[in-house]
Amino acid sequence: MTLTPLPAAFYDTPVLSMARSLLGKLIVHSGPGCDVAARIVETEAYRGPLDLAAHSARGRRTARTEAMFGPPGHAYVFLLYGTSWAFNVVAGPPDTPHAVLIRAVEPVLGIETMAERRRVAPHRRELSNGPGKLCQALEIDRRHYGRCLWEGPLVIADGPAPVRVGRSPRINVDYAGAWAKKSWRFYERQNRYVSVPPRD
DNA sequence: GAATAGATTGTCT
């Protein structure tokens, strides 16, 4: 296991294949005295402007969605329901508002630190089995908006490839009509940190 | 385990 950040070229790929290839990669957040790392086990692809489930649907470009229109391999972070942050990796070249939502991770390093932040016992799936939970565990928030993911305190590095990959429709996007039916969620089968366990 | 309701705030209409 190396902690060398993935190169910029890794992100130069269509959003669906990027969502698939991010599985198994490590999110590494280095802080003063406390490094934490976690392995990505669940992702979802969002492909505006056509995809009506994406914040960038119909080309909506605002202060909030601006990062999605930026270069790939950068972070798109947004606040949800007033209480939870969600972390996305921007895909596609500039002006192509695609992104991959990280929905669940498996703690690897600094598990005690994550447990304290989450106020749950270590090794429980509630540590990071959801978009908001993993942001709290890894301490990802608005400070990371638009930041580059191959240099700086928050990077994505290579990690153990997933054993088996499953696909399903995305979670909680029922409002998007036909787009909600597309199987744009990717997850590692049998991994207990996957947020909404499918039957596999 | 499943279903339900309430929390809470930045962003956009």
Added chain:
DNA sequence: GACAATCTATTCT
């Protein structure tokens, strides 16, 4: 003023 790519506690079974 409404809403959201969610989380948590609570109340069932």
